[in-house]
Amino acid sequence: MNKYRNNFQFNKTNRSLSVAIGLFALSFSCFFFGNVSVAYGERIKDITSIQGVRSNQLVGYGLVVGLSGTGDQTNQAPFTGQTFLSMLQRFDIVLPQDTRLQLNNVAAVAVHAELPAFSKPGQKIDITVSSLGNAQSLRGGSLIMTPLKGVDGQVYAIAQGNLVVGGLGVEGADGSRVTVNVPSVGRIPDGAMVEREVPTQFAGGEPVVLNLHHPDFTTAKRIADAINFMLGPDTAAAQDSTSIRVRAPLKPEHKVNFISLLENIEVDPGEAPARVVINSRTGTIVVGQHVTVDPVAITHGSLTVAIQEAPEVSQPNALGGGETVVVPQTDITVDEEQNPMFKFAPGSTLDDIVRAVNAVGAAPGDLMAILEALKQAGALKAELIVI
Template sequence: MHVIQRPILFALFALLFMGLAFSAPAHAERIKDMGQFQGLRANQLTGYGIVVGLAGTGDDSLDYSTLGMKGAVSRFGLTLPPGVNPALKNAAAVMITAELPPFAKPGQRLDITVSAIGKAKSLRGGTLVLAPLYGADGQIYAMAQGNLVIGGLGVDAADGSKLTVNVPSSGRIAAGATVERAVDTGFATSDWLTFNLHQFDATNAKRVTDAINAAIPGSASMIDGASIAIRTAGNGDERMRLMSRIENLTVTRAEPPAKVIVNARTGTVVINGAVRVGTAAVSHGKLTVSVKESPMVVQPAPFSRGETAIEPSSEIEVAEDYRPAFLIEPNASLSQLVDSINRLGVPPGDLVAILEALSQAGALTAELVII
């Protein structure tokens, strides 16, 4: 029976993984995952409404709620007496938001989000009174109404203590709005379709254009590094079939630009795989200064008129860790750069300083972005 030694076994596994890495083909992505067709976008809707039926958790006396309630009851021919405040505690003024998807037709339902704009403590158990939802052009595109579902909870005790779980002043109504007007996208009248990439990249735009022309010769041309124009004709059925065919074509995405992203608030550092580092020697020291306070109590002599006093005693220590410089090989890859930095064992703040120094020295072939 032959026994393979552990170092040899590890070497065999390493060779196997290297072979798989080099033999694996480049990953191809669908065109639909790289962008979207122009005009096929969602539209935001907003509205103002009143939520009623609250168990004393509504607005105290918000004028907007009072006016809204008076407007709601006026639809039924009712006029409230002067001085009556129907919005007190049992109703709340809210803002309503929704997203109108492309090609939404009258009669289809939308999910809506309802959020209090006043001092309402909770919208739990409330009902949204019929309210219009407006688009950016000021036109009504949907009507909203329904019972709210609240994921939060708020409780007040008699002694003033409070307990709040999540956000009880905001909720959702599933299928709470009905579409009343469709948005004209001009989809069926234009002679061209425009495909916009999510990110500007001339290489990706060229590859997408080449893939479309390979499937449909002479139909696509680049407008710029983010948009491709596609010639089309026929009715809506033919256009949708053409779009479906284009979306499912595969393209090998180009390698992204080399970037190092640093989040200055959280200390997060992200380095993409295109980053390369030239020949450089890096040395990073750690200086630690500690101040130890040991105050001493001094007692006066017996039968003297002295007073007890505190005598300060401070001890300052300075320690500097010795960390030898290490050499980064020419055109080091991301893994080699990470391995080199890990040898130093530096925190994110010091890592940013090292990357900035490498960039200033011209050894870092990447854009350093601070967010």
């Protein structure tokens, strides 16, 4: 095995030759000896990203035309009329100054898209179109040519096409209205064409840096160890809990082969820290595997007080000359639920917690209160996160 490891060590004087020999030796060893990665591990490509290889956000402003009377009301959205007039001026069409536009079939929209890494001019990307004014629906409309700009103000794509709208809105003459989903937002598959390439540092001579999606020192060390085992000592080194620095070939074509090999190495990630996540809106509770509880006794019950008014009519004696009056009558009942106290032993695990809570029939709301009380008492050995 040492012979194969030595074949992967990069020679400073002839890096290209050493990479070719290393790739051949690795293919040979994997063919005969199988995969040397940890069983049930995760690929590096699934838990990391390459620094500098990222997508970019694009945004633009344009007009959707051809609507069936569901566009912007220009008296309430004046920017729609201004944009329409500007478009006409570009085609040498000038309207009188006192012209009042009623453009029920036009809507001002915002267009946004995500430009993937390494996108080249001529490729197409999907776009999303959203109404900016008071348009009731964009169904049946067409987006006219709209430039999409990046954060630097440069145009990177041009958008145009017919919208696909999943929502539906119908309104009657009496004001009744039925709306299904959101008719003011639509998409155009392949609706924008890339016009400019975003420069990256991938083709440069800098080392490759892998960034973990979820920072963890243990996972970062295991990734570096796995790469060094496959490609030779000192090939990779963990910089911190997020970044792993990897030596890579200088030529772009060799670097592509190297990254392809690198991202398919399997690694056993470090175990997640002990956490309890509570969603207060939906009542969802997720308890991590390594959550433990110190010795503690818990009782949880509910007290219900019901007050009911039952007024009675008092009818006086006919000979007494009195008046008929209503006499208030109040009934108060108190119902206190009797729940047994349950106790956690030292080092109780997730199974013990679930079993104890199910035994008393605690609802999600009750379990939230129990977990919060355990955290305040210092008995819950986990991070409590409320989302």
